[in-house]
Amino acid sequence: xxxxxxxxxxxxxxxxxxxxxxxxxxxxxxxxxxxxxxxxxxxxxxxxxxxxxxxxxxxxxxxxxxxxxxxxxxxxxxxxxxxxxxxxxxxxxxxxxxxxxxxxxxxxxxxxxxxxxxxxxxxxxxxxxxxxxxxxxxxxxxxxxxxxxxxxxxxxxxxxxxxxxxxxxxxxxxxxxxxxxxxxxxxxxxxxxxxxxxxxxxxxxxxxxxxxxxxxxxxxxxxxxxxxxxxxxxxxxxxxxxxxxxxxxxxxxxxxxxxxxxxxxxxxxxxxxxxxxxxxxxxxxxxxxxxxxxxxxxxxxxxxxxxxxxxxxxxxxxxxxxxxxxxxxxxxxxxxxx
Amino acid sequence: xxxxxxxxxxxxxxxxxxxxxxxxxxxxxxxxxxxxxxxxxxxxxxxxxxxxxxxxxxxxxxxxxxxxxxxxxxxxxxxxxxxxxxxxxxxxxxxxxxxxxxxxxxxxxxxxxxxxxxxxxxxxxxxxxxxxxxxxxxxxxxxxxxxxxxxxxxxxxxxxxxxxxxxxxxxxxxxxxxxxxxxxxxxxxxxxxxxxxxxxxxxxxxxxxxxxxxxxxxxxxxxxxxxxxxxxxxxxxxxxxxxxxxxxxxxxxxxxxxxxxxxxxxxxxxxxxxxxxxxxxxxxxxxxxxxxxxxxxxxxxxxxxxxxxxxxxxxxxxxxxxxxxxxxxxxxxxxxxxxxxxxxxxxxxxxxxxxxxxxxxxxxxxxxxxxxxxxxxxxxxxxxxxxxxxxxxxxxxxxxxxxxxxxxxxxxxxxxxxxxxxxxxxxxxxxxxxxxxxxxxxxxxxxxxxxxxxxxxxxxxxxxxxxxxxxxxxxxxxxxxxxxxxxxxxxxxxxxxxxxxxxxxxxxxxxxxxxxxxxxxxxxxxxxxxxxxxxxxxxxxxxxxxxxxxxxxxxxxxxxxxxxxxxxxxxxxxxxxxxxxxxxxxxxxxxxxxxxxxxxxxxxxxxxxxxxxxxxxxxxxxxxxx
Numbered sequence: 021x022x023x024x025x026x027x028x029x030x031x032x033x034x035x036x037x038x039x040x041x042x043x044x045x046x047x048x049x050x051x052x053x054x055x056x057x058x059x060x061x062x063x064x065x066x067x068x069x070x071x072x073x074x075x076x077x078x079x080x081x082x083x084x085x086x087x088x089x090x091x092x093x094x095x096x097x098x099x100x101x102x103x104x105x106x107x108x109x110x111x112x113x114x115x116x117x118x119x120x121x122x123x124x125x126x127x128x129x130x131x132x133x134x135x136x137x138x139x140x141x142x143x144x145x146x147x148x149x150x151x152x153x154x155x156x157x158x159x160x161x162x163x164x165x166x167x168x169x170x171x172x173x174x175x176x177x178x179x180x181x182x183x184x185x186x187x188x189x190x191x192x193x194x195x196x197x198x199x200x201x202x203x204x205x206x207x208x209x210x211x212x213x214x215x216x217x218x219x220x221x222x223x224x225x226x227x228x229x230x231x232x233x234x235x236x237x238x239x240x241x242x243x244x245x246x247x248x249x250x251x252x253x254x255x256x257x258x259x260x261x262x263x264x265x266x267x268x269x270x271x272x273x274x275x276x277x278x279x280x281x282x283x284x285x286x287x288x289x290x291x292x293x294x295x296x297x298x299x300x301x302x303x304x305x306x307x308x309x310x311x312x313x314x315x316x317x318x319x320x321x322x323x324x325x326x327x328x329x330x331x332x333x334x335x336x337x338x339x340x341x342x343x344x345x346x347x348x349x350x351x352x353x354x355x356x357x358x
Numbered sequence: 359x360x361x362x363x364x365x366x367x368x369x370x371x372x373x374x375x376x377x378x379x380x381x382x383x384x385x386x387x388x389x390x391x392x393x394x395x396x397x398x399x400x401x402x403x404x405x406x407x408x409x410x411x412x413x414x415x416x417x418x419x420x421x422x423x424x425x426x427x428x429x430x431x432x433x434x435x436x437x438x439x440x441x442x443x444x445x446x447x448x449x450x451x452x453x454x455x456x457x458x459x460x461x462x463x464x465x466x467x468x469x470x471x472x473x474x475x476x477x478x479x480x481x482x483x484x485x486x487x488x489x490x491x492x493x494x495x496x497x498x499x500x501x502x503x504x505x506x507x508x509x510x511x512x513x514x515x516x517x518x519x520x521x522x523x524x525x526x527x528x529x530x531x532x533x534x535x536x537x538x539x540x541x542x543x544x545x546x547x548x549x550x551x552x553x554x555x556x557x558x559x560x561x562x563x564x565x566x567x568x569x570x571x572x573x574x575x576x577x578x579x580x581x582x583x584x585x586x587x588x589x590x591x592x593x594x595x596x597x598x599x600x601x602x603x604x605x606x607x608x609x610x611x612x613x614x615x616x617x618x619x620x621x622x623x624x625x626x627x628x629x630x631x632x633x634x635x636x637x638x639x640x641x642x643x644x645x646x647x648x649x650x651x652x653x654x655x656x657x658x659x660x661x662x663x664x665x666x667x668x669x670x671x672x673x674x675x676x677x678x679x680x681x682x683x684x685x686x687x688x689x690x691x692x693x694x695x696x697x698x699x700x701x702x703x704x705x706x707x708x709x710x711x712x713x714x715x716x717x718x719x720x721x722x723x724x725x726x727x728x729x730x731x732x733x734x735x736x737x738x739x740x741x742x743x744x745x746x747x748x749x750x751x752x753x754x755x756x757x758x759x760x761x762x763x764x765x766x767x768x769x770x771x772x773x774x775x776x777x778x779x780x781x782x783x784x785x786x787x788x789x790x791x792x793x794x795x796x797x798x799x800x801x802x803x804x805x806x807x808x809x810x811x812x813x814x815x816x817x818x819x820x821x822x823x824x825x826x827x828x829x830x831x832x833x834x835x836x837x838x839x840x841x842x843x844x845x846x847x848x849x850x851x852x853x854x855x856x857x858x859x860x861x862x863x864x865x866x867x868x869x870x871x872x873x874x875x876x877x878x879x880x881x882x883x884x885x886x887x888x889x890x891x892x893x894x895x896x897x898x899x900x901x902x903x904x905x906x907x908x909x910x911x912x913x914x915x916x917x918x919x920x921x922x923x924x925x926x927x928x929x930x931x932x933x934x935x936x937x938x939x940x941x942x943x944x945x946x947x948x949x950x951x952x953x954x955x956x957x958x959x960x961x962x963x964x965x966x967x968x969x970x971x972x973x974x975x976x977x978x979x980x981x982x983x984x
Contacts, residue, residue, distance in 0.1 A: 345788060352605075
């Protein structure tokens with residue numbers, strides 16, 4: 021060896037393109053965290069591929085010094101599947117949004133997750149269509165007044181994590197664009213996970229839905245409105261860490277610690293639970309009735325599509341030998357004309 | 359000369375036989391009667407005997423249409439001949455009808471005086487009702503012009519397998535083998551190949567093997583002993599060019615062609631697809647061949663299928679997506695992206711009757727406009743069409759050659775008729791197959807600029823693969839600057855890029871052979887055809903030429919761009935006739951491109967052209983040429 025390999029710094033992962041998101045957009049901090057995490061992991065840039073669909077978040081690949089496809093609306097998981105199935109050596113990230121991933125691309129998202137192909141999906145949830153200038157999205161709250169719903173949205177919103185868990189996702193997490201440290205940790209765990217990683221990140225759209233997540237980011241309230249999940253730890257939250265989540269029958273309830281309630285009575289987080297019921301229950305906890313959990317909801321092992329696909333090829337070769345065209349052409353009933 | 363069978367024939371007739379040049383036989387029955395299997399066996403046996411063969415399976419879209427009804431009739435037609443043939447034949451020499459519905463829906467295709475063999479046991483009141491008949495068609499005089507032979511097939515088959523004590527239900531499922539045996543006797547076909555097939559197909563059920571063997575031999579013996587047949591027929595081997603042959607269906611040939619292209623260009627094949635009639639057999643074939651490193655991906659929908667293929671192409675695989683008309687509509691946006699990304703990709707459309715769900719199991723050529731124009735924006739791509747089942751093998755390889763040389767998606771059109779039809783395919787020697795050279799840019803050291811949209815002399819951009827140090831680049835659907843690939847909204851750049859993509863595809867014309875003409879260099883009528891009508895048009899034109907008529911024939915493989923000499927060929931004849939199984943799509947292209955006043959002969963019945971109707975049309979057109 022002629023010296024150590026050059027160390028990649030976060031800036032080395034930046035492409036030469038000017039970033040063109042609106043000033044103050046939550047995407048900036050997501051981009052910054054991504055570069056930091058990749059540098060921390062020292063992922064070779066040529067092994068990285070970012071794939072996106074259409075929407076504000078989907079411009080992400082242009083800003084990374086990596087390989088990338090800015091695809092068509094909603095189809096990023098499908099491109100990623102074809103790429104990862106043929107090139108398991110690459111680290112593939114899918115960048116999508118609430119409209120791209122859950123509306124037009126809902127089908128692909130669902131099937132990518134259930135196949136457990138080893139890609140990392142980050143869904144930037146801002147509860148609005150930004151690039152088309154402010155229509156309600158599949159995660160907009162009931163009653164949301166937008167350009168296309170002046171009388172209030174009457175579409176019951178989808179909850180990204182509930183969907184991912186319903187599709188048997190093997191890694192499910194949530195974080196918040198401005199919670200830099202937390203998001204960085206979640207990203208790193210997603211990168212480490214083998215199989216589909218699904219991260220929902222609350223992302224503030226300063227132009228069309230500003231303040232949508234103030235309840236979860238506001239310095240004074242976030243300790244009461246969010247709950248940081250830790251594996252093996254009871255669900256405790258609140259500025260004074262004096263509130264917890266207890267199970268009553270099949271439903272969660274908020275309880276005050278003390279006065280006959282101890283930590284032992286609380287629901288304990290198990291991100292490795294084989295059954296996804298607990299993760300699903302957590303994904304259903306919503307503000308203002310509950311604090312919204314952030315962190316890793318679920319991480320389990322399951323066979324990966326690209327591994328199984330390539331195993332089948334190896335098995336076929338072990339049984340029949342490597343394919344040989346001449347031998348193939350002679351299969352079946354051939355005859356000779358002389 | 360044939361080297362047809364291994365070992366002695368299973369049965370030898372002692373009756374007299376008559377020598378024929380060829381024969382067209384159709385078997386028809388209920389879709390649960392095993393008709394397609396019967397037809398395939400008859401075809402393979404005839405091919406092994408050395409006959410030239412051409413087939414036309416015709417079946418309902420429903421998996422099990424109501425039994426006994428006209429809608430549930432499944433048919434399989436085969437022509438076998440001692441000379442070159444290109445079609446499964448217009449009219450039938452022999453029709454085998456397993457029930458009344460099959461008889462009444464097929465008998466009109468029988469030649470005058472032709473032979474019709476019916477399963478007499480199925481001609482009863484219950485079956486008449488199912489076939490919507492109020493009387494017995496065997497007794498109403500409607501078959502007066504034919505030789506009718508009634509065979510109690512159900513009873514004879516049950517008797518043949520009786521000692522195996524399998525029960526009536528299983529016994530009746532052997533009936534198609536009885537019919538097969540009878541047809542084999544009638545045309546002097548050897549039973550060996552089908553006996554081998556029975557053993558390999560039903561090997562794990564010795565009782566079923568025995569039953570089918572008994573039924574097959576009983577059918578043959580019936581022909582030999584019954585007084586109903588005075589003699590049988592013989593069709594000698596055809597004088598095909600020397601070589602080894604295999605009877606191949608179009609979809610299988612297409613799958614093998616794709617595989618050969620992958621192997622000979624050093625690529626692993628990736629097929630992203632979604633099941634759709636009549637294209638699914640390509641998936642079925644390729645997924646069996648995993649030991650070649652083929653990855654088949656059955657996607658969640660047509661869109662994911664093409665997008666996964668694009669992802670695989672980006673990663674450096676030989677990427678293919680297969681579909682039929684409705685699926686191609688769904689893929690349009692993805693194909694448009696592939697044009698913009700300038701990645702190699704093969705899109706196979708096995709056309710069927712449209713629009714919409716249309717006629718899923720019937721043939722048509724009505725997706726030519728969609729293939730050439732069916733995308734948003736100015737979105738050109740090369741379009742090729744296969745001419746026959748065996749030709750699918752060659753066209754698939756040619757599609758890949760063009761895709762990689764020009765870094766473009768290529769559309770390959772097949773159709774239900776050639777996809778399910780079969781013909782002898784001369785097994786090629788590997789060294790005779792075309793090899794496609796593919797090169798990927800080498801790694802560059804830090805600091806050197808890589809230009810993902812740089813161009814070679816064909817205007818193709820480099821195919822740089824993820825994983826290559828220094829070549830990191832981003833591609834996408836947004837308009838981009840030439841050479842750098844950087845997103846650009848500049849109006850002059852956009853116009854230049856639109857022109858560039860068009861020019862690149864137009865350049866394909868200089869990379870393909872000149873169009874061949876079958877006929878004199880000039881004359882009265884030029885027949886211009888494309889796709890699966892090749893066989894019928896070739897046969898019709900040759901028949902007219904043999905009669906001394908001034909007719910030429912051009913059959914197009916390349917539909918976009920056209921070969922360079924098409925304009926010249928069109929102008930060499932006084933009149934141009936374009937037969938198509940659509941309302942005139944190629945004719946419109948020819949008229950628009952070459953200002954030729956072409957005449958159409960169009961048919962959209964879900965059926966291929968008959969040779970006779972083409973001959974009549976050619977003659978009628980010639981009569982009006984000065």
